[in-house]
Amino acid sequence: MWFCLIALLLYSGTVGAAPYVPENDAIVLERLPEQADPSLKTLKRMRAALRVNPSNLDVAVPVAKRAIEAARATGDPRFLGQAQAALAPWWTTIDPPVPALLLRATLKQSQHDFVGAIADLDRLIATAPAGAQARLTRATVLAVTGQYDKARRDCASLTTLASPLVVAACDAAPASLSGDAESAYHNLTQSLERPGEAPSLREWGETLAAEIAARRGDAIGAETHFRAAFALDPGDAYLRAAYADFLLDQGRSRDALPLVRDGTKNDSLLLRLALAEQELPDERAAFDRHRSELAARFEAARARGDSLHQREEARFRLAIENDARAALALARENWKVQREPADLRVLREAAHAAGDAAMIRMVDNWMATNRLHDVAFSSAREAKR
Incomplete structure (x- = not known):
């Protein structure tokens, strides 16, 4: 939800997977669905204008913003690659212009480079303490990494800066x-x-x-x-x-189907589709296809060194492949990076399935320390007794 938040606010002017940045614009991976979405046509035109003068900040920033919004709306990481490509002249500079620095921090957050994102945001806030977007983005990163008190302090500072x-x-x-x-x-x-x-x-x-x-x-x-x-x-x-x-x-798997059935290019939606189909005997053939497709996608992600799908893959290994050990290994590594309820849940469920009592205690202690209550955890415990 946090990346969604950042993309919305960036795009309105008030928030995945690692982006692949092609070496040049002649490389075509797949045609993006511009014909179905006028806003994507606009993005395509804006990128063409940027190619004429790639160091023009006034053109690059709107391109990056619109690409981030497209990534939020579609879940397609290629748009994040477009955003990063638009920021290429300022991606590694120590002191880029403020608009480029803010967008760079946002993209680092989406890539799970939370340390890098915080460093950029600290610099932004020191330079412009009244910048609402930088504080909101930092609150995002702090919350995703489980630093709730710090996140709330940043949110409190927005009282006079945002709606x-x-x-x-x-x-x-x-x-x-x-x-x-x-x-x-x-x-x-x-x-x-x-x-x-x-x-x-x-x-x-x-x-x-x-x-x-x-x-x-x-x-x-x-x-x-x-x-x-x-x-x-x-x-x-x-x-x-x-x-x-x-x-x-x-337990409403059939009701979930219409939400995700036309989103199979999105790994997260494809996973939900397979989870729903798994519970429905008349969807068995589709489930088998989608199970194989997910396995291939996760394998391809590992081959290119992409570790940003660990939570989704852990859920896939546990709920679909019934491989508790593999799921636990993935969930444990994912927990080192991000600590949202979904991360905690798949970690506990994998630990339970693998019989790892120490990990279960760690999760329960985390929940107690942070006073996190989620009925999904109680329901899962009851179901597995």
Whole structure:
């Protein structure tokens, strides 16, 4: 959800996988779906203009912003590659212009280079303490890495710099993961009732509210928020995956199918599709195809040194391949990098399946220390007794 947040705010002016950056524009990997989306046609035209003068910051920054938005909307990492390519003249410089530095930090976050992202953001905030975007992005990285108190401090600093919904949503994510889920949900839903926010921000807020409600065990509330978000943007890849996860947890595999069936180019959506098909006897042939496709994609990612799909692959190895040891190894490595509820959940489930009592204790201690409550963990424990 955090990358979604950053891309939305960057693109409105107020947030995967490692991007592959081709050596030159003559290299064609696959045609992107410009014909189906006018905004992608615009991006293509903007990139053509940038090629004429690749060091023009005033052209490069809008290209990178729009590519990041396309990555958020589609879940396609190739757009992140386009964003990084647009920033190539400033990618390794020590002191790039502020707009390039902010976008570079955002892309580093998407690549799980959290140390590099924090370094860039610290520099930005020292230079311009009133910059809302830099503080929001740093809050993002801090929350993803489990540093909830620091994240909340950055969110609190946004009170006079951003809209009430942005402030409430920024705080709701770390607050809901560190013992304050009830108040976080209340503040967020109150902010969502206020008129005047952009539809993209409302969609983000509704999705976040849905996830918090689901962790609290409020299935009716979660569904209400998911539906509200879906009405605002039915094509959002993150939203579709999150909504599908909720339905899968509710035992509603058939209801999850329409959310993900046309998203098979997106690894996360393909995984949810296979998980749903696995539970439906009449979808067995499709499941077998998609299982093989996922295995091939994860193998290809390893071959090119891409470790950013570890959480998804761990879930695949555990829930589809029934390989608890492989799943645990992946989940353990993933946990070293990012610490969101989904990371914790796959780690605990893999540890349980592999019989690793020490890892189970570590997860339980983490949850107790951070006062994280998620009914999905309780449900999983009951199901496996």
